[in-house]
């Protein structure tokens with residue numbers, strides 16, 4: 111009897127010990143997903159165990175706190191989770207990308223009437239004297255086309271008007287259309303490099319300053335790719351703004367796309383990016399898209415951090431597309447941002463957002479000219495499908511319509 115009792119006691123103790131270890135094993139397994147590769151020279155300092163919890167410090171920040179105000183040390187990306195999409199029955203069907211610029215033409219035309227219609231009115235008048243050319247110049251400069259391109263366009267138009275003799279409004283419209291299209295450059299390759307490699311997904315990274323529309327762009331792009339039947343995975347490497355990862359996961363879930371994110375505020379963004387790409391390789395998806403935190407281009411540490419995110423991804427894949435998101439309403443300021451970002455991460459394309467809210471559509475020309483990088487996409491509203499592949503002819507037609 112005593113022997114049986116002793117056996118039962120041993121079994122109970124044994125079960126208690128095993129039960130206690132299970133969570134430890136599970137936690138260890140979760141953490142083993144973390145990126146543990148060698149640190150780069152400019153990596154953030156490793157955590158000092160005696161230091162106050164940086165996650166705690168971060169969580170006291172408001173969503174509006176700028177990235178440069180955060181503590182130097184960063185929490186590791188422990189507690190990574192993959193947010194799975196909603197039930198298939200609740201999934202949305204995104205619109206195909208083709209023809210979107212034409213569909214959204216009215217928005218572009220509405221905010222750029224001054225440019226297209228203004229130029230047409232000026233050039234269709236009975237007499238084109240110096241005063242008119244000055245007004246044409248002013249209109250182009252106000253639309254943020256940039257000084258060099260404005261001069262170039264005015265000189266060409268002046269020559270062509272001279273040669274033309276009679277000027278019907280149709281003639282003027284055709285001439286203006288032709289010259290504007292040349293300026294926007296239809297020869298640039300605007301396709302996105304998102305073809306899957308034999309053994310791994312294509313990786314696309316989105317960068318830019320605060321609030322330009324990076325997360326929104328990744329969400330809208332996920333929809334475009336889903337409409338093209340691609341398998342997509344998102345990585346929420348904007349670990350600074352508390353709501354950003356949630357925002358991204360919600361975008362993804364709506365169209366059946368999973369998101370890799372960290373539960374820890376201020377987690378190491380490179381680590382989240384690494385894990386997202388790893389999950390993309392293991393899941394054999396077509397495209398992994400990495401959202402990054404907004405950062406001011408004049409903060410060296412933050413720009414270094416961005417370079418690190420890219421380098422860490424490159425330990426297991428190539429970064430095929432780096433899209434710089436610029437807010438069209440900030441006009442020429444975007445040029446300064448573009449310059450610095452392109453020094454750090456080799457920008458392959460521009461996304462120009464909020465073109466629906468500005469009469470400065472000419473910034474497309476200025477950016478391409480100063481950077482030599484094509485505008486590949488334009489944002490024309492806050493709606494889920496208000497992102498369009500950029501096309502020189504449709505764009506100019508919208509300006510002149």
Ligand SMILES: Nc1nc2c(ncn2[C@@H]2O[C@H](COP(=O)(O)OP(=O)(O)OP(=O)(O)O)[C@@H](O)[C@H]2O)c(=O)[nH]1
Nearest residue numbers: 320321322323324325326404463464489490491492
């Ligand atoms: N009108 C308009 N609003 C846009 C467009 N694209 C983005 N937005 C809005 O811009 C705001 C900022 O967008 P986010 O995607 O959160 O910007 P973000 O760059 O990720 O922000 P940070 O992570 O703080 O740097 C949101 O209110 C978007 O709805 C656009 O093309 N048109």
